[in-house]
Amino acid sequence: MATQKPQPATREKENEDDIYLQQALEEAKVGLNEGGIPIGAVLVHEGTDGVRHVLGMGHNQRVQKKSPVLHGEMDCLENAGRCPASVYRKCTMYTTLSPCSMCSGAILLFGIPRVVVGENQTFLGAEEHLRANGVEVIVVQDASCVAIMKEFVREHKVLWEEDIGEPSE
Amino acid sequence: MATQKPQPATREKENEDDIYLQQALEEAKVGLNEGGIPIGAVLVHEGTDGVRHVLGMGHNQRVQKKSPVLHGEMDCLENAGRCPASVYRKCTMYTTLSPCSMCSGAILLFGIPRVVVGENQTFLGAEEHLRANGVEVIVVQDASCVAIMKEFVREHKVLWEEDIGEPSE
Ligand SMILES: [Ca+2]
Ligand SMILES: [Ca+2]
Ligand SMILES: [Zn+2]
Ligand SMILES: [Zn+2]
Numbered sequence: 398m399a400t401q402k403p404q405p406a407t408r409e410k411e412n413e414d415d416i417y418l419q420q421a422l423e424e425a426k427v428g429l430n431e432g433g434i435p436i437g438a439v440l441v442h443e444g445t446d447g448v449r450h451v452l453g454m455g456h457n458q459r460v461q462k463k464s465p466v467l468h469g470e471m472d473c474l475e476n477a478g479r480c481p482a483s484v485y486r487k488c489t490m491y492t493t494l495s496p497c498s499m500c501s502g503a504i505l506l507f508g509i510p511r512v513v514v515g516e517n518q519t520f521l522g523a524e525e526h527l528r529a530n531g532v533e534v535i536v537v538q539d540a541s542c543v544a545i546m547k548e549f550v551r552e553h554k555v556l557w558e559e560d561i562g563e564p565s566e
Numbered sequence: 567m568a569t570q571k572p573q574p575a576t577r578e579k580e581n582e583d584d585i586y587l588q589q590a591l592e593e594a595k596v597g598l599n600e601g602g603i604p605i606g607a608v609l610v611h612e613g614t615d616g617v618r619h620v621l622g623m624g625h626n627q628r629v630q631k632k633s634p635v636l637h638g639e640m641d642c643l644e645n646a647g648r649c650p651a652s653v654y655r656k657c658t659m660y661t662t663l664s665p666c667s668m669c670s671g672a673i674l675l676f677g678i679p680r681v682v683v684g685e686n687q688t689f690l691g692a693e694e695h696l697r698a699n700g701v702e703v704i705v706v707q708d709a710s711c712v713a714i715m716k717e718f719v720r721e722h723k724v725l726w727e728e729d730i731g732e733p734s735e
Contacts, residue, residue, distance in 0.1 A: 459648065463647060463648055464644060464648075465643055465644065465646070465647065465648055465649065465676070466635065466636075466640050466643050466644050466672065467635075467644075471635050474634055474635050475633060475634065475635050475636075477634070478632055478634065479628065479632055479633075479634055479728065480634065480728075481728055481733070481734065482727065482728070482731045482732055482733040482734070483733055485731060486733070497671070497675050498671040498672075498674040498675045499668065499671040499672040499674075499675040500671070501671055502666070502667040502668040502669070502670055502671025502672070502674075502692070503635065503667075503668040503671070505667040505668075505671075506666050506667045506668040506730065506731045507634070507731040508731050523671070526695075558651065559648065559649075559650055559651070561675065562651045562654060562675045562676040562677050563651055564650070564651040564652055564655070565650065565651070
C-alpha cells in the first residue's frame with residue numbers, strides 16, 4: 398500500500414478522458430477520410446453506479462451532409478438522440494477542438510456539466526462563456542488534435558472560415 | 567406631401583417584419599400539425615439592392631426527426647444550407663419564440679446581426695447574451711405566437727422540458 402499514489406479516482410478519470418478523447422480524434426479522422434472537416438466528438442454518460450458509457454459519437458458534417466449546423470459536437474448530440482435533462486447532467490462532452498458559440502450554447506442548453514477539449518490553439522471557442530456558466534472545461538492541448546486541424550486549415554482555409562462564420566478575404 | 571408620415575423606410579421594414587414573422591408562425595403550425603413542438607423560423611437575406619428574400623424556413627424537429635438539435639432556428643439554418651459569412655451578415659432571423667442558448671450561439675457563430683422574436687413570455691432565451699454581443703433583438707410579443715406555445719406547453723409539459731433541457735419533476 399506504500400506504493401499507492403494519491404487520488405486514484407482522479408487518475409482513473411484522467412485515463413478515461415484520454416481514451417474518450419482518442420475516440421473523438423478517431424471520429425475526426427473518419428470525417429477527414431470522407432473529405433470533411435476533421436473535428437470529432439464523443440458524449441459519455443456516467444451512471445449512478447459510476448460506470449461510464451458512450452451515448453453518442455459524431456463528426457463535422459458540413460461537406461458530407463451539406464450541413465451548416467452539424468459541427469462535431471452537434472452531430473454527436475444528434476447521434477446520441479433525444480435524452481431527458483437528467484441524463485445530460487451526468488455527461489462529459491469530448492471534442493477535438495474548442496467548442497464554438499453554437500456548440501457551447503448547446504452544451505449550456507442541455508446542462509452538460511463537463512467538457513474535455515482536445516486543443517484550442519487553432520481555434521478558441523466560447524470556453525470562457527462555458528466557465529462563466531458553471532461548466533468545467535479541461536483543455537488537453539493534445540498534439541495529434543492540433544496537428545490534424547493545423548494541416549487542414551492550411552490546406553482548406555476558405556472551407557474552414559465558412560464553418561466558423563468568418564469572412565474570407 | 568403634408569400627409570406623409572416620417573421614416574417610411576422604418577415603417578416598410580416593420581411591415582416586412584410582420585410578414586416574415588407570420589411565415590415563421592406558419593412554419594410553427596406545420597410543426598404542430600406534424601405532432602411536433604410548434605416553433606418556426608425564417609431566415610431572410612437583404613441583397614445589395616435592398617431587396618429581401620427568404621433563404622430558408624424551418625420548424626422544431628424533435629418529435630418528427632427525433633432530433634435534439636433541430637430547434638426551429640437550427641432547422642431553418644440547416645434548410646438555408648451552406649452560406650459564406652458575408653451572406654449571414656446581411657440576414658435577419660425571424661423566430662416565433664425567444665432563441666435558446668444553442669440557437670443564440672448559432673446566430674452569433676454565423677454573425678447574423680438582427681433577430682425578430684415572436685414572443686418571450688412562455689420562454690426567455692439568451693436575448694441578453696445576443697445583445698451583449700452586438701445583435702439587434704426585437705421582441706414583438708405577438709398574441710398568436712404566445713397562444714400557440716402557451717397551449718402546447720400546458721398540454722405537453724414533459725416534451726417541452728426535454729426540448730429546453732429542463733429536468734421534469
Ligand atoms: Ca469509473
Ligand atoms: Ca425593401
Ligand atoms: Zn461548433
Ligand atoms: Zn433553440
